[in-house]
Amino acid sequence: MKTISRNLLGLTKPQLEKFVGSIGVKPYRGRQLFRWMYGHGVTKFQDMTDLGKDLRSQLERTARITLPTLVTSQWAEDGSTVKCLMELQDGHRIEAVWMDEEVRQTLCLSSQAGCALGCTFCATGSVGFGRNLTPDEIIGQLMIAESVVGRRPTNIVFMGMGEPLLNLDNVLPTLPIMTAGDGFAISHRKITLSTCGIIPGIQRLAKENVKCKLAISLNATDQDTRVRLMPIAKKYPLDDLLRAVKAYAHTTRYRVTFEYVLIAGENDRDEDALRLPKLLKGIPAKINIILLNPTDLPYQPPSEDRVSYFETLLRRHKIHVSFRKSRGAEISAACGQLAGKT
Ligand code: SF4
Structure with a gap:
């Protein structure tokens, strides 16, 4: 009878220790596997030179390290952004985007x-829901992107396809792999989970004292506009969301980032700029204003004049605001453009 080999990718250190125990091997071998896979990016047991020949052969028979398949990688003309399109075992396609921001390498x-x-x-x-990604598929994106770009990211943002707070059972186990010194060695302060406002998820992060940063994709300063742009706001209304974020910030003592995608005629009015700082009063917050990237959808970014006036109004308040233009628009790699297509 053929034994089914276990995919070790995405397993945490304790899980790897347990796995090697199950094949009669001492736990420290699990820690070695951890270092090889995540610290060195090695995916072939035969290349794990300090494991011993017999153990390597045993692993070949009982386990595997399977990554998603890289379909294409597209580079922006200036070389600052790379989009990796990957296919999963069941045919679903996902994307990861690398942004070279000089001091920061953000994935x-x-x-x-x-x-x-x-x-x-x-x-x-607009493409609808396929399924939740598993830890190996999340870590696999990281390893593939690293091999395409040839370096290690300094920052991780869960702002690609999907809502991470609706998949915390799979996302959270990847964090200790990313932050471990013998793993990807990325500081927990440089890992951001971005949510459209899933209140139970925010509460869970606070309750479990999850060490990472939280970003709220806000995009509106009143409930009606928010519901129009983000239907999930019907379930988690703006007032309740802000209360939950305040409680999160109070418990964790982390500053929260509010992402605000500026859309012409929707959320770029004077009253939005005036209301935004008031809404966030009492929350240690930073606002990130992002210009909408055009897609086939019927929305446009505001004019330059409108953006600069919006900025002027916002800057009258004592709140940390940054304006950024999303990168990678020409390869459809910018915020809101990921659709799992080449
Ligand atoms: S912005 Fe896009 S990916 Fe994020 S929650 Fe909304 S529909 Fe999903």
Whole structure:
């Protein structure tokens, strides 16, 4: 009878120790496997030179390290952004985007194949929901992107396809792999989970004292506009969301980032700029204003004049604001453009 080999990718250190125990090997071998896979990016047991010949052969028979398949990688003309399109074992396609921001090397990961939330300005929302990604598929994106770019990311943002707070059971186990010194060695302060406002997920992060940063994709300053742009706001209304974020910030003492995608005629009014700082009063917060990237969807970014006036109004308040243009628009790699297509 043929034994089914176990995919070791995405397993945490304790899980690897347990696995090697199950094949009669001492736990420290699990820690060696951890270091080879995540610290050195090695995916062939035969290349793990300190494991011993017999153990390597035993692993060949009982285990495997299987990554998603890289379909294409597209580079922006200036070389600053790379989009990796990958296919999973069951045929679903997902994307990860690497942004070279000089001091920072940021990798944007997907947490789901597609997305169920249907934000009306987002290309991922328009393709619908496939399924949750598993830890190996999340870590696999990281390893593939690293091999395409040839370096290690300094920052991870879960802002690719999907809503990470609806897949915390699979996302959270990847964090200790990313932060371990003998893993990817990325500081927990440089890992961000971005949510459209899933209140139970925010509460869980606070309750479990999850060490990473939280970003809220806000995109509106009143409930009606938010519901129009982000239908999930019907279930988790703006006032309740802000209360939950305040409680999160109070418990964790982390500053929260609010992402605000500026969309012409929707959320770029004077009253939005005036209301935004008031809404966030009492929350240690930073606002990231992002210009909408055009897709096939019927929304446009505001004019330059409008953006600069919006900025002027916002900057009158004592709140940390940054304006950024999303990168990678020409390869459909920018915020809201990921649709799992080449
Ligand atoms: S913005 Fe995020 S949560 Fe909303 S549809 Fe797109 S991927 Fe899903």
